[in-house]
Amino acid sequence: MKKTILSGMRPTGKLHLGHLMGALANWTKLQKDYRCFFMIADWHALMSEYENAQDIKANILDNLLDWLACGIDPEQATIFIQSEVPEHLELYFILSLITPLGLLERCPTYKEQLRQVTNRDLKTYAFLGYPVLQAADILLYKAQAVPVGEDQLPHLELTRQIVRKFNTLFKTNCFPEPQALLTPSPRLLGLDNRKMSKSYNNYIGLAEDPESIAKKIQSMITDPKRIRLNDAGDPDKCNVFNYYALFFPQLEKEVGNRCRQAQIGCTACKQELAAKIIVLLAPIQEKRRFWEQDLNAVLEILVQGRIRATSVAQETIREVKSLLKI
Numbered sequence: 001m002k003k004t005i006l007s008g009m010r011p012t013g014k015l016h017l018g019h020l021m022g023a024l025a026n027w028t029k030l031q032k033d034y035r036c037f038f039m040i041a042d043w044h045a046l047m048s049e050y051e052n053a054q055d056i057k058a059n060i061l062d063n064l065l066d067w068l069a070c071g072i073d074p075e076q077a078t079i080f081i082q083s084e085v086p087e088h089l090e091l092y093f094i095l096s097l098i099t100p101l102g103l104l105e106r107c108p109t110y111k112e113q114l115r116q117v118t119n120r121d122l123k124t125y126a127f128l129g130y131p132v133l134q135a136a137d138i139l140l141y142k143a144q145a146v147p148v149g150e151d152q153l154p155h156l157e158l159t160r161q162i163v164r165k166f167n168t169l170f171k172t173n174c175f176p177e178p179q180a181l182l183t184p185s186p187r188l189l190g191l192d193n194r195k196m197s198k199s200y201n202n203y204i205g206l207a208e209d210p211e212s213i214a215k216k217i218q219s220m221i222t223d224p225k226r227i228r229l230n231d232a233g234d235p236d237k238c239n240v241f242n243y244y245a246l247f248f249p250q251l252e253k254e255v256g257n258r259c260r261q262a263q264i265g266c267t268a269c270k271q272e273l274a275a276k277i278i279v280l281l282a283p284i285q286e287k288r289r290f291w292e293q294d295l296n297a298v299l300e301i302l303v304q305g306r307i308r309a310t311s312v313a314q315e316t317i318r319e320v321k322s323l324l325k326i
Helices: 017-033 042-069 087-096 101-105 108-116 130-140 150-169 210-218 239-247 249-260 266-292 295-324
Strands: 004-009 035-040 077-081 145-148 179-182
Touching (some): 004 130, 004 145, 017 035, 017 145, 035 042, 035 295, 042 077, 042 130, 042 266, 042 295, 087 130, 108 130, 108 150, 130 150, 130 295, 150 179, 239 266, 249 266, 266 295
Parallel strands (some): 004 035, 035 077, 145 179
């Protein structure tokens, strides 16, 4: 029997190359070997976007089209919207009963977000409890593994601590301790060398048109010490080279040598990168257009995903309530 995986994505904006590299490409591989539940995490999105929640609904459909275009297969994986399975919030509340407040306050991701995010008020009860909802998402489907990057390990460990406390308190083996399925997540910076983010408009969207892609890539920051065409460059200090290394590793050595030997200028190098990114995204965009022509079929995927996810979730909640004798 295949092991179960739960993973999700918040519908907070257009999906971009960072999502492809960090999650979607990996999901398409995992769905062949695992029983996968892929969740559009709209409750999680609402926790930070509650003041401007009007775009979440539109983002759900837009993001799903990109998922399907990238190869997420509804025949192999269960695709659903988090808020359409009410058991997520039910288990979230039950787990919050046994989660120590200090455990949440010490969460490094929580403290980091409070420091870094200044344009939204995240000092709320809901945002503090974000990891508990995340634990509920995972445990509702009794996922044995969760694909995560190293930066997400503290959240997963918090889930494991909740599991241990629940199983000990109620003398059960109801929930497995989910293991980290470490995802190779190379660091993909935005076009301006900052974190890739919609708020910075420094990303290349998966559905972006070729003209826009070419224009954005021309704005990318290269080696700041390379001023003239015949100056030797340092690829390790160039974000354009980083994109080559991540998306076209077969060209990494050649591009690096041409840069070091001043055989190509930065403008031409960016033009070549843009052309390759456009070709890379072309089949994804073509498949997206295919799904856009039948939105009823796309919505039916969510209906069937909700039915399958709800069936599993309800069984877990029945078991949990029985243990609590409620």
